[in-house]
Amino acid sequence: MRTPLLALALCALLIGVARGQERPSDAALDRNNRGAALLQQGKLEEAIAELRQVVDMAPAYVVAHSNLAYAYERQGRSDEAIAEYRKVLELEPDNSVVRNNLGALYSRDGRYEEAVREFEELLRRDPTNATAKGNLENAKRNKAVARERQDQVGRTLMIVDARPNDPWAAYDAARIFAQQGNNDQALAWLTKALDLGFNKLDFVSVDPALKGLRADPRFSTLLEERGAQTGKPR
Numbered sequence: 001m002r003t004p005l006l007a008l009a010l011c012a013l014l015i016g017v018a019r020g021q022e023r024p025s026d027a028a029l030d031r032n033n034r035g036a037a038l039l040q041q042g043k044l045e046e047a048i049a050e051l052r053q054v055v056d057m058a059p060a061y062v063v064a065h066s067n068l069a070y071a072y073e074r075q076g077r078s079d080e081a082i083a084e085y086r087k088v089l090e091l092e093p094d095n096s097v098v099r100n101n102l103g104a105l106y107s108r109d110g111r112y113e114e115a116v117r118e119f120e121e122l123l124r125r126d127p128t129n130a131t132a133k134g135n136l137e138n139a140k141r142n143k144a145v146a147r148e149r150q151d152q153v154g155r156t157l158m159i160v161d162a163r164p165n166d167p168w169a170a171y172d173a174a175r176i177f178a179q180q181g182n183n184d185q186a187l188a189w190l191t192k193a194l195d196l197g198f199n200k201l202d203f204v205s206v207d208p209a210l211k212g213l214r215a216d217p218r219f220s221t222l223l224e225e226r227g228a229q230t231g232k233p234r
Helices: 026-040 044-057 062-074 078-091 096-108 112-125 130-162 167-179 183-195 201-206 217-230
Strands: none
Touching: 026 044, 026 062, 044 062, 062 078, 062 096, 078 096, 096 112, 096 130, 112 130, 130 167, 167 183, 183 217, 201 217
16 A cells, blocks of 8 residues: 655745746746636646746746646646656755655656655755655655565466466456556456356455455456356356
8 A cells, every 4th residue: 555645735826936036027927926826726727828838938937837847737747747846956956845746746656766766865955854754754665565566466477477278377367456456457367367267256256355346347247248158147
C-alpha cells in the first residue's frame, strides 16, 4: 500500500511577484491574477490559457510558472506540470514549496526514485524541513513496496514461462496481478488459465486474492460465459 505524501498548498493563491524577482509588466501581472482567480473557481482550461500567455510574456515570472504547474497538475497532466515545476526550480533552486510539490507529484505517479531525489535535495538545502523529512520517509517506503511488487511479478512470470501449459501457473499470475490492483493483467491471466483448462470456478468466485477483481464487471461476465460453456453455474 502506498503511504500518502503531503503536498503543500501552493498555487491557487499565488498572485503577485516572487521575492527578489524582477517585476513583470503590468499586463503579465494582470493576466496572472486572472489566471489565479480562474484556478480558484475551478476553471482549469481558462486558467491554463491565461497562464500560458503570461509565461510567454514573462519567461522568468516564477509565480506564473507555479500557477501553471498547479493547473496542469489538477488536470492530471503530470508531464506538463513537472516541466513547469522544473522551470521554477531553474529560476529559484531554493523554492522549498515547489520542490516538495514536485516530489509529491513524482510519488503519486509512482516515480519514487525521482521523488526521493527531490526530497533529499530539498533537505540538503533546508535540513529542518519537517514536511520534506516525512515525505522522504514515505517515498522510500513506497519505493521499497514497488520494488517488492516488481520482484514478485518477475518471479511469477518466470514460473509461467517455465510452465506455459500449466493452468495453475497462469492462475497464480492472475492472483498476483489482482492483489496489486492491475485488473487488466489479472483478467488476461485468468482468461489464459481458463483457456488452459482451469475449471475451479467455485474457487475463483471466493478466492480472497481476487477480492478486488470481483468488483470489476468484466470478472462476472467472464465467469458467466465460462460457466455457460461448461454447463456449470458460476
